[in-house]
Amino acid sequence: MLQLLLSLTGLGVAGYLSWNRLRGTVPVCVGLGRCDVVQASPYAQFAGIPIAYLGVAAYAGVLALVLYRRRTTGGAALRALLTQLGIVLAATLYSAWLTYLELYVIRAVCPWCVASALIFAGLLVLTVGDLARVVGSYPAHGGSPSPTEAKDAMLRRDWP
Amino acid sequence: MSRASTRQKHPASVRRAEPSVRQLVVAVVLVSILSVTFMIVVGRRSATRTSGRGPVTAAYESLRPVGRTLGDLSAPITIVEYSDFQCPYCKIAADTILASLKKDYIKTGRARFHYQPVAILGPESLRAAEAALCAEDQGRFWPYHDRLFATQAGENRGVFNDVTLKRLAADLGLDQARFDSCFDRGQRRQDVMAINREANTRGVTGTPTFFINGVKVVGAVPYVQFRQIIEGMK
Numbered sequence: 001m002l003q004l005l006l007s008l009t010g011l012g013v014a015g016y017l018s019w020n021r022l023r024g025t026v027p028v029c030v031g032l033g034r035c036d037v038v039q040a041s042p043y044a045q046f047a048g049i050p051i052a053y054l055g056v057a058a059y060a061g062v063l064a065l066v067l068y069r070r071r072t073t074g075g076a077a078l079r080a081l082l083t084q085l086g087i088v089l090a091a092t093l094y095s096a097w098l099t100y101l102e103l104y105v106i107r108a109v110c111p112w113c114v115a116s117a118l119i120f121a122g123l124l125v126l127t128v129g130d131l132a133r134v135v136g137s138y139p140a141h142g143g144s145p146s147p148t149e150a151k152d153a154m155l156r157r158d159w160p
Numbered sequence: 161m162s163r164a165s166t167r168q169k170h171p172a173s174v175r176r177a178e179p180s181v182r183q184l185v186v187a188v189v190l191v192s193i194l195s196v197t198f199m200i201v202v203g204r205r206s207a208t209r210t211s212g213r214g215p216v217t218a219a220y221e222s223l224r225p226v227g228r229t230l231g232d233l234s235a236p237i238t239i240v241e242y243s244d245f246q247c248p249y250c251k252i253a254a255d256t257i258l259a260s261l262k263k264d265y266i267k268t269g270r271a272r273f274h275y276q277p278v279a280i281l282g283p284e285s286l287r288a289a290e291a292a293l294c295a296e297d298q299g300r301f302w303p304y305h306d307r308l309f310a311t312q313a314g315e316n317r318g319v320f321n322d323v324t325l326k327r328l329a330a331d332l333g334l335d336q337a338r339f340d341s342c343f344d345r346g347q348r349r350q351d352v353m354a355i356n357r358e359a360n361t362r363g364v365t366g367t368p369t370f371f372i373n374g375v376k377v378v379g380a381v382p383y384v385q386f387r388q389i390i391e392g393m394k
Binding site for chain 1: 181182184185188189191192193195196199200202203226227233234238272297347354357358361
């Protein structure tokens with residue numbers, strides 16, 4: 001449930017930033033930072049694509065995977081969990097890099113971007129927690145479970 | 161299903177044949193780290209290009225150009241200009257007001273200046289703005305901006321035709337193939353449209369229009385008015 005809430009909140013934040021980008025307006029910074037400066041910086045886009053759009057795609061992907069995992073079991077759920085891990089890990093690392101740029105290169109902070117970075121970090125912690133429970137639930141042969149065993153674990157629903 | 165029966169179903173030989181979840185996790189982590197590293201490297205290169213480092217922008221070096229912005233990005237005063245490359249008063253503003261602002265406030269780190277190219281005077285305004293944004297992609301917005309105003313002569317008289325706009329890019333030593341591709345495909349047209357919409361939203365009805373920390377100044381008014389407003393913001 002928490003992952004669902006976090007991904008929805010993140011989608012809202014990234015959606016708001018994208019909406020501003022589409023309209024060519026500056027996000028409301030409510031006196032907490034310099035959104036205009038961050039938005040005008042060349043780091044606000046990657047290969048011509050605004051970072052906010054990438055954020056929407058990432059959050060939408062995580063949201064879809066979280067919902068999918070609630071409805072499915074077995075190998076499909078395991079693949080979804082691993083895909084989710086890949087997305088949230090990449091997003092967290094990239095968000096950390098962007099936060100560094102805000103603090104030490106652009107020298108202006110956009111609170112919306114920081115909020116998004118924290119949401120991705122939270123999603124990463126929760127995803128790793130899920131995965132740890134899957135791996136930890138199967139010390140069958142002295143090591144980590146094979147995907148088949150993990151699938152079985154997921155089929156039995158004896159993991160979160 | 162019990163653990164024991166699961167183990168029976170998947171004998172050791174089968175287990176050895178497939179990677180463990182732990183191995184898959186390691187693979188996913190590695191792919192993520194590599195992807196992010198790639199994005200950081202590409203993003204930095206792109207940002208460096210856009211920030212306009214290079215011999216053509218040597219005159220702007222002290223103004224710390226970043227895309228269409230001049231000056232310290234964290235300067236306390238932000239000046240945004242909405243300007244049309246075909247507008248004669250915008251040329252006057254570029255030659256006089258901007259020149260003075262550079263000297264008095266931008267170089268000193270007290271203000272940053274952001275240029276928003278709008279296209280309100282017709283098709284050649286649109287093409288000129290698109291061309292300027294294509295030059296921005298190669299970190300040459302400001303030299304291109306200067307060339308456009310130096311070339312300006314009337315409205316929609318064929319001065320800013322495609323051949324001339326491409327020649328200006330060639331004169332500045334831009335990657336011609338890249339510029340032509342950007343320009344011919346209209347890759348920055350949506351950005352110009354977005355700037356037009358932004359100008360409308362902010363109540364811009366003519367050019368040039370400036371916003372000094374949100375305070376609207378319409379027209380190429382005497383520089384002293386800019387001074388008064390900026391000094392009043394101390």
